[in-house]
Amino acid sequence: MPQHTFTVNGKTVTVEAPADLPTLWALRDKLGVTGPKYGCGIDVCKACTSHLDGEAFNPCVTPVSEVAGRSVTTIEGLADGELLHPVQQAWLEQDVAQCGYCQPGQIMAAVALLRRTPTPTDADIDAIENVCRCGSYFRVRQAIKRAAELMRGA
Amino acid sequence: MTSSRIGRRTVLTLLVAAPTLTVAGNLLDTPTADAVLPSLPAPADILDLGDVLILAGTPTAHMLVLRVDPDGTATLRLPRAEVGQGITTAAAMLVAEELDLPVERVRVELDDARPELLFNQLTGSSNTIRSVYGPIRNAAALARARLLAAAAARLRVPTGALTTRAGVITATDGRAARYGDLAAAAADPKLFVGLVTPKPERDFTVVGTPTSRIDARAMVTGKQRYTLDLDVPGALPTMVRRAPTINGTVRSVDNEAVVRAMPGVLALAVIPTGVAVVAETFGQALDAKEALAVTWNGGTVDDESDDTITAKLRAAAPGFGGPPLLGRAVDAEFDFAFVSHAPMETNSAVADVRADRAEVWAGLKSPINAQEGIAKALGLPVDKVTVHVTQGGGSFGRRLFADAALEAALVSRAVGRPVKLMWSRVDDMRHGRARAASHHKIRAVHALGNVVSFEHRVAGVETDFGHGVGDAITAEAAQLPVAGGLVFAQVVFLTTIKSPYNLGLTGQSLTEVPLKMHTGSWRSVYSANTRGAEEIVVDELARSMGRDPVAFRREFLKTDRQRAVLAKAATEGQWGRAMPAGFAQGIAFHEEYKSCVVYLVELDARDPADPRVVRATIAVDTGRVINPRGLESQLLGALTDGISTTLRAGLHIDRGLPLEGSYSQFHYARQKDSPTDVRIFTMPTTGTPGGAGELGVPAAVGAIANAYARATGRKPRRFPLNFPVDFDPFPR
Ligand code: FES
Ligand code: FES
Numbered sequence: 001m002p003q004h005t006f007t008v009n010g011k012t013v014t015v016e017a018p019a020d021l022p023t024l025w026a027l028r029d030k031l032g033v034t035g036p037k038y039g040c041g042i043d044v045c046k047a048c049t050s051h052l053d054g055e056a057f058n059p060c061v062t063p064v065s066e067v068a069g070r071s072v073t074t075i076e077g078l079a080d081g082e083l084l085h086p087v088q089q090a091w092l093e094q095d096v097a098q099c100g101y102c103q104p105g106q107i108m109a110a111v112a113l114l115r116r117t118p119t120p121t122d123a124d125i126d127a128i129e130n131v132c133r134c135g136s137y138f139r140v141r142q143a144i145k146r147a148a149e150l151m152r153g154a
Numbered sequence: 155m156t157s158s159r160i161g162r163r164t165v166l167t168l169l170v171a172a173p174t175l176t177v178a179g180n181l182l183d184t185p186t187a188d189a190v191l192p193s194l195p196a197p198a199d200i201l202d203l204g205d206v207l208i209l210a211g212t213p214t215a216h217m218l219v220l221r222v223d224p225d226g227t228a229t230l231r232l233p234r235a236e237v238g239q240g241i242t243t244a245a246a247m248l249v250a251e252e253l254d255l256p257v258e259r260v261r262v263e264l265d266d267a268r269p270e271l272l273f274n275q276l277t278g279s280s281n282t283i284r285s286v287y288g289p290i291r292n293a294a295a296l297a298r299a300r301l302l303a304a305a306a307a308r309l310r311v312p313t314g315a316l317t318t319r320a321g322v323i324t325a326t327d328g329r330a331a332r333y334g335d336l337a338a339a340a341a342d343p344k345l346f347v348g349l350v351t352p353k354p355e356r357d358f359t360v361v362g363t364p365t366s367r368i369d370a371r372a373m374v375t376g377k378q379r380y381t382l383d384l385d386v387p388g389a390l391p392t393m394v395r396r397a398p399t400i401n402g403t404v405r406s407v408d409n410e411a412v413v414r415a416m417p418g419v420l421a422l423a424v425i426p427t428g429v430a431v432v433a434e435t436f437g438q439a440l441d442a443k444e445a446l447a448v449t450w451n452g453g454t455v456d457d458e459s460d461d462t463i464t465a466k467l468r469a470a471a472p473g474f475g476g477p478p479l480l481g482r483a484v485d486a487e488f489d490f491a492f493v494s495h496a497p498m499e500t501n502s503a504v505a506d507v508r509a510d511r512a513e514v515w516a517g518l519k520s521p522i523n524a525q526e527g528i529a530k531a532l533g534l535p536v537d538k539v540t541v542h543v544t545q546g547g548g549s550f551g552r553r554l555f556a557d558a559a560l561e562a563a564l565v566s567r568a569v570g571r572p573v574k575l576m577w578s579r580v581d582d583m584r585h586g587r588a589r590a591a592s593h594h595k596i597r598a599v600h601a602l603g604n605v606v607s608f609e610h611r612v613a614g615v616e617t618d619f620g621h622g623v624g625d626a627i628t629a630e631a632a633q634l635p636v637a638g639g640l641v642f643a644q645v646v647f648l649t650t651i652k653s654p655y656n657l658g659l660t661g662q663s664l665t666e667v668p669l670k671m672h673t674g675s676w677r678s679v680y681s682a683n684t685r686g687a688e689e690i691v692v693d694e695l696a697r698s699m700g701r702d703p704v705a706f707r708r709e710f711l712k713t714d715r716q717r718a719v720l721a722k723a724a725t726e727g728q729w730g731r732a733m734p735a736g737f738a739q740g741i742a743f744h745e746e747y748k749s750c751v752v753y754l755v756e757l758d759a760r761d762p763a764d765p766r767v768v769r770a771t772i773a774v775d776t777g778r779v780i781n782p783r784g785l786e787s788q789l790l791g792a793l794t795d796g797i798s799t800t801l802r803a804g805l806h807i808d809r810g811l812p813l814e815g816s817y818s819q820f821h822y823a824r825q826k827d828s829p830t831d832v833r834i835f836t837m838p839t840t841g842t843p844g845g846a847g848e849l850g851v852p853a854a855v856g857a858i859a860n861a862y863a864r865a866t867g868r869k870p871r872r873f874p875l876n877f878p879v880d881f882d883p884f885p886r
Contacts, residue, residue, distance in 0.1 A: 021435060034383035037380075038500070038576065039579065040579040042579075044818045045579070075375065075376035079375055091374045092366060092371065098239070098787055099548040100372075102547075122830045125825060127826070129825070132498070133497055133498045135795060136787070137794060137828035
């Protein structure tokens with residue numbers, strides 16, 4: 001079986017898996033990295049959102065062979081040790097999470113948005129497609145705005 | 155205290171006696187408006203479903219376990235499910251309050267199934283806080299009293315000379331002892347503590363303070379563990395191929411050898427619900443189950459589609475005949491589609507079944523019922539089945555049923571190894587549970603400026619209550635203020651549905667149409683549709699009588715408490731302010747679970763096929779609020795549920811199966827459908843806590859529908875309002 005070497009949250013890993021195995025299952029089932037969640041497996045719900053070389057990607061539809069030689073960041077790799085990323089900090093301040101299941105994906109999507117657009121408008125935030133079945137959207141929106149402030153050093 | 159126990163690490167463990175909960179017979183304020191014709195109290199005014207379940211749980215309400223450990227932390231074992239509603243945080247706050255311990259030092263663990271709790275391990279009917287408010291305070295107060303008694307003995311001073319603060323007991327002379335150091339002494343059964351009463355509510359410093367979820371940090375760092383994140387040794391990814399129609403069964407598997415030879419596939423088994431595949435990864439299990447060629451037997455509703463079901467429902471709700479003899483009738487008929495619970499975490503469970511015992515992990519709101527069902531299916535004694543309750547990724551009623559836990563147990567037995575079962579999203583929507591479709595006929599009659607009668611006849615596809623709520627109701631049936639001979643569904647209907655208004659002679663009834671489909675209570679059970687529809691008719695009644703919707707409600711609501719909430723929302727939401735063309739405000743009221751709420755929304759319906767709620771103002775009175783932040787979360791979630799189910803989200807049934815199998819097809823709201831401005835106002839906190847988890851949905855539905863009517867001039871009659879099949883369904 002082919003081997004695939006890449007980094008996950010800064011650590012180099014090698015997994016043995018069919019080339020077309022979605023990265024989500026390489027992470028969850030082979031590497032025990034369970035932060036990214038399954039919600040649909042077809043790039044609709046965005047619960048699995050993580051970063052590939054710093055940009056948002058959906059590991060449920062990205063074959064593991066495609067991430068070989070590249071750098072994957074999951075929710076577990078966002079904080080700097082005990083020091084939370086400003087987006088995580090804003091999420092705590094706004095107490096966004098209800099069941100929490102969508103939140104790793106929401107947070108990784110927000111981080112990617114703020115990297116591209118440091119001062120997002122409501123329309124920019126509307127473009128985030130991540131489903132939150134608990135309906136926490138308004139707090140997600142407020143937390144993104146708060147994170148933007150934190151990141152500007154406000 | 156009924157007993158105490160010293161375990162290995164356990165130092166002070168209390169199994170504490172709590173007083174019985176009492177239910178006030180008269181929950182109605184005296185009607186004050188004398189211009190209106192008072193309606194008699196409905197059964198739900200006297201005893202609601204939450205009361206029934208609390209009464210059923212009362213004999214065991216004292217069986218809460220609270221532990222104080224040498225590290226100075228307290229751990230409560232909560233016999234309830236946490237699925238996002240924030241009850242572990244509220245429970246931790248209650249412990250912290252009585253124990254004088256910071257919330258961060260209180261842990262809350264979800265109890266395994268405990269059959270001795272009988273009906274007191276059910277999470278539903280918005281009754282968790284209502285049912286545990288007293289018992290948790292009593293348990294924590296007793297723990298504090300024992301710690302004080304132990305400190306008094308150690309420091310040789312009377313307890314009256316001691317104070318507790320932040321986990322430390324201090325004597326007047328300045329000497330101190332930490333809870334952790336007293337935990338062993340406090341557990342001594344010979345220790346004398348007198349009569350213990352919890353703190354008076356006026357002294358609360360934690361309860362009522364906005365507090366963040368105790369698990370928030372775990373959630374934002376990816377450390378929160380859900381069922382499929384557990385590391386149960388040897389448990390392997392498992393998925394099930396299901397029939398092309400609901401309740402279809404396997405006749406034959408036609409390519410078993412081919413599938414067994416696929417990469418990663420480890421085992422395959424036919425079970426009553428389909429063909430299970432166990433593989434090294436979920437990706438491989440999914441590929442293999444898709445590759446299966448199966449010949450199926452038919453299901454239980456193969457001939458049913460939306461049109462046949464709607465026709466049955468319409469026929470089941472009797473009409474009102476010709477015009478009334480007296481006065482003017484406002485008539486309306488409504489149809490509501492099936493709605494998937496669709497929690498983000500699909501049905502999932504881990505099971506390890508051996509010859510003589512079984513162990514199961516899942517998000518379960520009725521774990522005792524799950525344990526009994528699994529024991530029966532496996533032919534094991536109940537005490538050989540251990541059921542662990544894991545934190546769930548959403549529920550909305552879904553996890554009252556143990557479908558996944560039972561299925562995982564059957565697969566584990568069939569393949570002879572532990573399994574980690576996950577339903578695909580497609581299966582979760584098509585073969586999971588749904589809120590039953592319903593039809594409503596309402597007639598309100600007014601004459602001479604008064605409403606003389608209000609009648610509502612509901613027909614619904616049968617809702618399955620086979621998850622333990624039915625048993626709890628039966629146990630309390632003798633105490634119900636309704637006639638005997640009712641089936642569960644009617645009891646639930648009558649203990650949840652009531653009109654908050656004086657609308658003269660008022661009647662509400664339910665007829666169920668039995669269809670063998672997978673249904674289940676969906677956040678607020680019958681109220682979302684039933685009370686939502688009534689709030690639409692209230693607006694139409696007001697219009698027919700030439701009245702403003704808020705002025706009408708102010709006049710016809712029954713109590714000053716209700717009117718205060720209405721006034722708050724109307725003022726803060728600037729009711730009546732000028733809106734651009736295509737926009738409108740809408741308002742609705744709902745009262746249930748000893749709480750009341752008003753939603754006032756502003757809708758942008760310039761494109762009636764794609765309306766958006768742009769602003770919402772919510773006012774709520776839930777009696778005593780434990781955690782205002784948690785309450786607001788619940789009301790926000792209910793708003794999103796209202797937006798989704800009123801405007802776009804539903805299931806189309808087509809020849810025995812829902813067509814929807816994805817959030818791209820079942821249009822639950824996304825960020826772009828949500829308001830950019832939401833403000834929530836809580837009335838001053840008093841008395842005991844009311845329920846809040848389901849409270850908001852009916853008012854949100856009513857407010858959004860009423861705004862749609864005012865913005866578009868169209869009468870909202872079929873829900874969701876925009877419901878095309880705008881997708882290519884997945885193959886069956
Ligand atoms: S699981 Fe990846 S988008 Fe839904
Ligand atoms: S917090 Fe539950 S799905 Fe978003």
